[in-house]
Amino acid sequence: MSHNPLWLQWAQQIQSIAQAGITYSKDPYDQERYRRLREIAGEIMASYTSVPKDVLSQALAAEEGYLTPKVDVRAVVFDVRGRLLLVRERGEGLWSLPGGWADVGESPGEAAAREVLEESGYRVRPVKVLAVYDRARHAHPPLLWYVYKLFIRCELVDGTARTSLETDRVGFFDRDSIPALSTSRVTAAQIRRMFEHYDNPDLPTDFD
Structure with missing residues (x-):
């Protein structure tokens, strides 16, 4: 069941129909109707x-081709003491797993490793996809885009904590000391589930 409000679900469906029509329709009058x-x-x-x-109009108009979900990649990194790596988002002062939009031309694992290095200063090696979630089915605040979220377990290789343009603090946290989270990026339930994967590495990948 979607956690998105009905108005957002309707708007996303209209947007999807319009984008498909703009992409495939050859009739100029239909093109005008789909743009409307x-x-x-x-x-x-x-x-x-x-x-x-x-x-919003500029953001929607920038989309080209058949509309598909965006991909948000989150890296799940534990240290030798079983603490989880989190970074604090500079803009809102709340914490999240390192991550962001996947870039064209890179694999999900490469995206996870890049985000960890950029946002925390640590080099990691991706080892397992822990979860593939439909963002709309989890307790995130509404977002313009429809999003799939990939949670990828990564092993620490080396490096030291370093902030970035996007993050102003980096730390490892026990499961009982998780700071205030940026719920647009990760929820408390998702964090708890990542610790369950840590406790039981043989768990299969979660998916909606």
Whole structure:
């Protein structure tokens, strides 16, 4: 069951239909109708959020081709004491697993390793996909895009803690001392599940 509000589900469906029509329709009048549908999706989203309508319209118009979910990769890194690596997001002062959007041309494992190095200063080796989640089915706040979240277990190789343009603190935390989380990126339930994977490495990959 989706945790997204109905208005967002409707707007995303309208956006998806509009984007497919813009991509595949050859009729200029149909093209105009589909662009208007895309504008309506933006207007719905703007009505329920603080994002200006022109900003949303530009973001929607930037999408090309058939609309598919975006991929958010999160790295799950434990130290020898069983503590979990978290980074604090500079913009909001809340903590998250290192991660972000996967880039075109890199594998999920490469994306996880890159994000850890960029956001924390540690070099890691990806070893297992722990979970593939549909963001809309978890307790995240609403987001414009439809997103799949990949949680990848990584082993520490070397490095020392280092902040970045996006992060201002780096630390390892016990399961009973997890700081305030950036729920747009990771939820408390997901963190608990990562510790369960640590306790039982033979657990299969989770997926929705």
